Amino acid sequence: MQQKEAVLSGIVYNQIMRLLAKNPKIEVVGLCFGIRCHEKIELKSFVSLVNLDNSSTSFSLDYEAMYQEIQCHEERDEILVGIFHSHPKGTKVYPSQKDLYYMRYWPHPYLWLIGGCGEEETDSLLSIFSLLNEKIVEIPYSILNA
Numbered sequence: 001m002q003q004k005e006a007v008l009s010g011i012v013y014n015q016i017m018r019l020l021a022k023n024p025k026i027e028v029v030g031l032c033f034g035i036r037c038h039e040k041i042e043l044k045s046f047v048s049l050v051n052l053d054n055s056s057t058s059f060s061l062d063y064e065a066m067y068q069e070i071q072c073h074e075e076r077d078e079i080l081v082g083i084f085h086s087h088p089k090g091t092k093v094y095p096s097q098k099d100l101y102y103m104r105y106w107p108h109p110y111l112w113l114i115g116g117c118g119e120e121e122t123d124s125l126l127s128i129f130s131l132l133n134e135k136i137v138e139i140p141y142s143i144l145n146a
Contacts, residue, residue: 026051
């Protein structure tokens, strides 16, 4: 299986950045929907969900809400392509050991988008990863019409 490039719509990227800025003290989470092509994964829409843990170091999702969003987006010919969550300020924007555990259930071609705040609250960071052949790989991405 070959690594793919991700292409985020400007709307999706901006929604993620606003969510990061709005709640920098807890992990924020969301689902990314789109399509998979041969050489890229297109992220066309984003839905933020409540972090049931309400924690700065972990997140849990309401599986019923997740399922409803998946069903709704499938009706629009979009599939779940990625899961977004944030890491607290001062930590790496890189999968934690807990992330790696769950990445095994959602390996490539699923994307793990991880965001965080830089030194300034306005400096938001975003990286994308996937688990490919039991290895964490960073997925290059571009933003359309940012």
